[in-house]
Amino acid sequence: MLRSIKQSNESDHIRWFREKRVMTIREVAVRFFGVISSETGHKEIKICTDAKNIRELVVEICDKYNSLKKKLLSSEPSALNKHVRCYVNGMDIRLIREYETRLMDGDKILFLVSFQGG
Amino acid sequence: MSVLKCRDCGTLYPEAMITSCSECYGPVDTCIEDIDRSVKSKIESRYPSMWRYLEFLPVNNTRAVNLNDGWTPLLRSNKLGKIGIKDLYLKFEGTNPTQSYEDRSVSISINKAIEFNSTAIGCASTHYIADSVAAHAARTGLKSYIFVPDNTPIEIIYPLLSYGAQVLKVYKQEGDIDCQCHGNDPATCTLVTRMAEKPELSLPIVDLDLRTYFNSGYKTLSYEIAEQLGWRSPDNIVIPEGSGSLTYNMYSGFKELYESGLIEDLPRFFIVQSSGCAPIVDALIHRKEIPTPLRNPVTLCENLRVGDPADGLYALRAIKHGGYGIAIEDKEGIEYAELIAKKEGISPDYSGGLAVAGLVRLCEDGKISPTESTVVVLPASGIKNRDYYRSDPDLKVPRISSNIADLQLYLETERTKLARTPIFEKPGEASVPPAFLRT
Ligand SMILES: [Zn+2]
Ligand SMILES: [Zn+2]
Numbered sequence: 001m002l003r004s005i006k007q008s009n010e011s012d013h014i015r016w017f018r019e020k021r022v023m024t025i026r027e028v029a030v031r032f033f034g035v036i037s038s039e040t041g042h043k044e045i046k047i048c049t050d051a052k053n054i055r056e057l058v059v060e061i062c063d064k065y066n067s068l069k070k071k072l073l074s075s076e077p078s079a080l081n082k083h084v085r086c087y088v089n090g091m092d093i094r095l096i097r098e099y100e101t102r103l104m105d106g107d108k109i110l111f112l113v114s115f116q117g118g
Numbered sequence: 119m120s121v122l123k124c125r126d127c128g129t130l131y132p133e134a135m136i137t138s139c140s141e142c143y144g145p146v147d148t149c150i151e152d153i154d155r156s157v158k159s160k161i162e163s164r165y166p167s168m169w170r171y172l173e174f175l176p177v178n179n180t181r182a183v184n185l186n187d188g189w190t191p192l193l194r195s196n197k198l199g200k201i202g203i204k205d206l207y208l209k210f211e212g213t214n215p216t217q218s219y220e221d222r223s224v225s226i227s228i229n230k231a232i233e234f235n236s237t238a239i240g241c242a243s244t245h246y247i248a249d250s251v252a253a254h255a256a257r258t259g260l261k262s263y264i265f266v267p268d269n270t271p272i273e274i275i276y277p278l279l280s281y282g283a284q285v286l287k288v289y290k291q292e293g294d295i296d297c298q299c300h301g302n303d304p305a306t307c308t309l310v311t312r313m314a315e316k317p318e319l320s321l322p323i324v325d326l327d328l329r330t331y332f333n334s335g336y337k338t339l340s341y342e343i344a345e346q347l348g349w350r351s352p353d354n355i356v357i358p359e360g361s362g363s364l365t366y367n368m369y370s371g372f373k374e375l376y377e378s379g380l381i382e383d384l385p386r387f388f389i390v391q392s393s394g395c396a397p398i399v400d401a402l403i404h405r406k407e408i409p410t411p412l413r414n415p416v417t418l419c420e421n422l423r424v425g426d427p428a429d430g431l432y433a434l435r436a437i438k439h440g441g442y443g444i445a446i447e448d449k450e451g452i453e454y455a456e457l458i459a460k461k462e463g464i465s466p467d468y469s470g471g472l473a474v475a476g477l478v479r480l481c482e483d484g485k486i487s488p489t490e491s492t493v494v495v496l497p498a499s500g501i502k503n504r505d506y507y508r509s510d511p512d513l514k515v516p517r518i519s520s521n522i523a524d525l526q527l528y529l530e531t532e533r534t535k536l537a538r539t540p541i542f543e544k545p546g547e548a549s550v551p552p553a554f555l556r557t
Contacts, residue, residue, distance in 0.1 A: 034314055035138050043315075071143060082408055082431070083143040090296045090304070092426075094411050110295070112311065114428060115137045115145070115326060 024050050026105040030061065033112035036084070039068045054086060055099035057109065072111070085114050122330060123149045125432065133176075135234055135322060137314075137329050145429075147370065148176035148334045153378040158349065168222050168338035174374060175226060176334050182229040183258045185215035188222055188338055192346040192493070197461040198474070203481065205491035207352065208474075209343055210464050212499030216249040218421075218467075219364070219497045223335030224250040227324045228258050230331040234322070238263060240313070241324045242288075242306040244274050245420045246498060251324050252281035263321060265310065267303040273504065298411045298425030299361075333367045340371025343493055344381050351375075351385045353490035354441075356477045358469035358497060359389040360424035362398055362409075362433030368495075369436035385493075386440040388486065389433060390476030392417035392469075396445035398430045407431060418448045419469040421497060442485045450475040455500060467503055470496030 027048050037043045051057040058080065062069040074081050079099075086093045087110040093101045103109075122131040126144030139146055150173070157173050164170035168188025172180060190213045195206040211219040224247065231239050238261040241251045248264050255262035262283040266275065268290065275285050288305040297307040310323050325332045344351055351372055357365050365387055375381045391399045395415030401408065409430035417423050427433070437443055448468065455471025458464060466474075473494050480486045518524040 033311070035140055035143065038140070071141075081143055083138065083145075087295055090294055092296060092298065092411060095296075095298070095413055108293070113138045113143045115314070115329065 024052070026050075026103055026107070028057070028103060028105075028107045028109055030057075031108065031110045033110060034115075035113050036068070036072070036111050039071060040065050049103070051103055053097075053099065053103055054088065054093055054101045054109075057103060058086075058099070083114050085112050086110070087112075121149055121151065122146045135230075135317075135327055137327065145432075146330050148330060150174055150374050150378070153374075155379045157378070158380060161345070168225070168335075168342065171338055171341045174337065174341060174371075176331050177226065177229050178233060179229060182225075183232075184225045184229070185221065185254060185257055187214055187225045188342060190214060190342070191464075192343060193462065193464065195462055198458070203477070203486075203488045203492055205352075205489075206477075207343075207347075207491070207493045208458070208462065208464065208466075208470075208496055209339065209493055210466065210470075210496045211339075212464065212466060212496065212501075216246070216253045217499035217502060218246040218250065219336070219339065219495070220246040220250045221254070222338050223332040224254050224324055226335045227328040227332045228254045228260060230328055231260065231322050231324075232258060236320055236322055237261060238321050239324055240265065240310070240321045242266075242303075242310045243325075244270050246502065247325060248274075248278055248283075252278045252283035255283065256281045265306045267306055298413060298415070299428065333363060336364050336367035337371030337374065339364075339495065340368045341375065344372070344375050347491075349380055351381045351383050352493045353385060354388060354486055354492040355385045356388045356390060356473050356480070356486075356492060356494045358419065358422060358473040358476070358495065359391055359398060359433060359443075360395070360419075360422035360427065362389075362427045362429035362431070364495070364497075365389050365436050366429045366432035384439065387437045388441045388476070388480055389437055389443040390473045391443065391445050392419050392422050392451065392472060393445040393447050395423055395425065397425065398427055398433055399443040399445045401430065401434060402437070402443045407434070409434075418503075419451065419467070419472060421467070422469050422472070442480065444476045444479055444483075444485075446472050446475045446479065448472070454478075455503075458496070459500060464496070465500030466496035467498040467500055470494070470498070 025048055027046060029044060029046050031044045032040045049057060049060055051060050062072060072081055072084060080086060088101055089108050124139035124144050125147050127139060127142045129139050129141050131146060136146055153173050161170050166189040167186040169184055190211050193208045193210060195208050214221040228239055239251060239255050240263040241247050242265040244266050251262050264278055264283050264285045265288050266285060268287045278285050288309050290305045294304040294308040297304050299307060310326055313319060314327060322328050359365055369387055372384050376384055394417040395412060397409035397412045409427055411426035415423050415425040451468045451472030454475040455466050455468050458466055458474060477494055481488055486492060518528055
């Protein structure tokens with residue numbers, strides 16, 4: 001450990017920052033369901049992201065798929081289209097912490113358009 | 119009639135098995151074209167069933183196979199004395215082929231499935247929709263697959279098997295979506311959601327893949343009520359509500375009649391939810407546009423047990439035009455369901471009792487005036503309350519032998535008791551309300 005610091009020739013401060021940053025990179029699986037997948041061209045993608053929560057992840061996804069942006073987001077700032085449901089590991093985010101729901105490494109995220117019947 | 123329209127942005131689509139607008143992801147509805155008042159005489163000349171409203175129905179086959187669904191009685195209520203509403207009508211859906219209002223929607227859905235060349239139909243339900251799908255599939259010759267939770271008791275499964283339905287129990291596995299929608303079973307719900315991505319299975323789900331057409335069945339309740347009142351709209355409609363779909367679609371039905379010139383006014387819509395599951399009423403009270411989903415909703419009214427009401431926001435829009443919503447305890451709903459059976463001779467399911475209990479409260483609160491004409495929707499027959507009959511430990515039935523003296527003695531004591539407490543009313547007069555109404 002000590003040796004590696006010396007070898008890297010970085011200041012302690014930068015090293016700390018870099019390690020912290022590495023720790024916050026998470027790999028999550030994002031599944032787009034039904035009509036949403038026709039916008040992304042993929043049904044499932046794996047993203048390495050430093051997004052801390054669903055809000056940041058949605059922004060990142062919208063940057064990646066520009067045509068999805070106007071459909072996935074509502075006119076209100078940082079809110080999903082009211083017909084889009086988001087699940088984290090099977091849990092509806094509206095029943096946990098909504099957009100502040102924290103992301104963890106290995107999370108499975110699902111976006112689908114609500115289409116339940118009578 | 120073949121055009122579909124997005125409920126939110128108005129984008130039009132040609133007829134297809136689509137459920138969501140590809141522009142805004144909003145729900146898609148069927149719409150009517152070029153209907154005017156001349157349609158009235160055509161309708162009136164046809165056999166009395168919901169299929170007499172052919173011009174309003176989204177079917178191309180004029181010889182649709184059905185079970186003469188609908189045309190249920192609109193009964194004037196004479197004896198619900200304490201309520202004191204002069205013009206009260208009960209729309210009793212219990213005379214449908216499988217004793218519930220869902221026959222209307224299933225009947226249209228299955229005929230659309232046939233138009234789309236399906237040979238099978240599916241549903242995820244253990245209740246009204248399941249019974250109806252099994253029956254209509256048998257009638258039309260389609261194979262039906264009914265997906266039920268793993269712990270579904272045989273008493274619920276057996277009637278479905280008797281129609282020739284294939285029932286499949288779906289067991290839980292990791293990765294299931296934790297769903298609070300209708301049915302409230304993550305495994306079955308995840309399965310049918312995944313099926314939506316596999317049209318090649320050729321197994322459309324009656325209220326999901328075909329939901330656009332399914333919804334239009336609810337509109338026929340409005341057409342019937344208007345015709346049965348002599349082509350006019352009542353002042354108020356009271357609906358027991360779970361998903362919000364019935365209210366929104368009945369509202370659309372009246373709007374279609376209004377736009378076609380068949381009626382001159384629109385009714386006000388009032389919804390009643392069980393207090394154990396009232397996300398729509400909660401949104402109304404807290405002025406939210408969209409109901410917040412409710413985890414693990416609790417109510418004996420199985421048809422109302424919807425924690426995440428899909429059409430909640432649209433039901434809220436329908437009741438905004440002068441209507442209101444209220445939550446009522448199940449216990450009160452059950453008492454009123456029994457009161458309706460005793461006083462009117464029709465036995466509604468608990469959700470119907472809940473609606474009448476809600477109406478009483480709405481009158482007390484001044485939201486509905488007793489002088490206005492009001493229709494209450496009773497969605498199903500009381501024989502649908504399967505669970506309750508099994509679990510009521512207080513039910514006591516007197517026993518006698520074949521000895522006629524036994525019967526004589528019983529009747530004598532019974533009649534002396536009745537003479538002392540005059541609880542029978544004379545027709546047309548206000549009754550002494552039963553104890554639970556007086557408090
Ligand atoms: Zn749209
Ligand atoms: Zn569900």
